[in-house]
Amino acid sequence: MLISLGVEVTCRVPEAALKAPLEFALSRTTGVDDTPHGLRKVLKLLIPPGVLSLRRRVGGFARMLGLHRDSELVPANWAEFEPTAKRLLKKRSFSEELHGCLEACEMVMIHGNGCMTGNTRIARAELFIAYISKVLFNKTVALVNHTADFAHPVLAEIARNVYPLVDDLAFREPISADRCATFCTGRVVPDTAFLCEPAPKSSWLPVARRPMYFDVWPDRATFDPSSPYICVGGSSAFGGADPRIVLDNMMLMVRCLKENCSQQIVLTASSVVDEQPFRAIAGRLQLPIIGVRTPVQQVVDILGNADAYVGGRWHPAIFSLRGGTPVVPLQANTFKMEGLGQLTGLWSRTFDPFRIQDEKEAIVDALSGVINARDALASRKTVREQAEVLSKRSWENVAVVSNHRKLNSGRTSAAPRTE
Secondary structure, eight states, X not given: OTGGGTOEEOEEEEGGGXXXXXXXXXXXXXXXXXXXXXXXXXXXXXXXXXXXXXXXXXXXXXXXXXXXXXXXXXXXXXGGHHHHHHHHHHTGGGGHHHHHHHHHOSEEEEEEEEEESTTOHHHHHHXXXXXXXXXXXXXXXXXXXXXXXXXXXXXXXXXXXXXXXXXXXXXSSHHHHHHHTTTOOOEEOOOGGGGOOOOOHHHHHHHHTSTTTTOOTTOOOOOOTTSOEEEEEEEGGGTTSOHHHHHHHHHHHHHHHHHHOOSEEXXXXXXXXXXXXXXXXHHHHXXXXXXXXXXXXXXXXXXXXXXXXXXXXXXXXXXXXXTTOOEEEBOOSXXXXXXXXXXXXXXXXXXXXXXXXXHHHHHHHHHHHHHSOTTHHHHHHHHHHHHHHHHHHGGGGGHHHXXXXXXXXXXXXXXXXXO
16 A cells, blocks of 8 residues: 555564564574565565564564563563663664664554554554654654554553554554544544455356365365355464364364355464364364465455355455455454444354354354345345445555645655655
């Protein structure tokens, strides 16, 4: 989106660079940019989840954000924000690249995604970057495309102080906007994932029906896309849960769907958290599995042409809706699936993925209702058209660029640079 608006993205910091110091300190720190040329071009177009980015080596990220064993530049709480910022200014030589990036750019855009929850280092790092960008460097700062769940008191206090400083806040669902309305002003803007449009069946099937087309090592995904099928996904709620409990609940749900539905069952794993139990289920029940290595556009096509999607994953739900596929939502690690239901008006409840024994009949009833509705085809068309409208609205995530240009039209004619 940014590049299509003529923005020069000078720096990038991927989400992985904001994780635990030790984990990142062990990354390769060569001084050579050995990223394949084609991949560099793709990365320039995709802007990875996280924020700020650097056109420099991985080791630069480590020094820039204090990601090594003997230093920590990400404050643990709000009280540490100001003293940490002052320490950063005093030790400019320690964080030269951070200073250089922030001095050179015109705006800082933070892609919050689903990271603003709990009290994680990623969430605090993103908020600290917003803070120093505004307070120390007086830059235009945007925090966009995100869910904000401030149930944790430490992160909540930080947000109450940082969010009012941000120039543009774009929440990807209405629940976040409502809960933050007491201390900041934000907008509800659909997720940029709504831009991902599935291919129509007429052009997709001749390619998709070829043998082994969806097999991505080490997984097999043998199914007939021309026959009815249901996609089953996991949930971000599974992160940190007992793997045995996750497997037991998902196995129970998939068995129940197989027994009560005539459609093929296709398992879709959105992360390694889903992939491990789904591989076990696929092996035991001889089901196709779409693993995490599957190209995104193929996943969009599979979900967008399914009869239904049952799962608690945010992006697969959006990919499904983009093709008119109805969603039977499971709960996630935050209220985001409820928020997506409010945004689209397509569901009013979600199902607990840890209580499938109690929920399985209701899940089957909900699935039967959306698949076997008398006006199912008309309903798919309506959902698809609504999702297309949301895809156009998702461009509001980068509205800050136009606003920045208007405010600075008298100062410079150069294209804005962002981090």
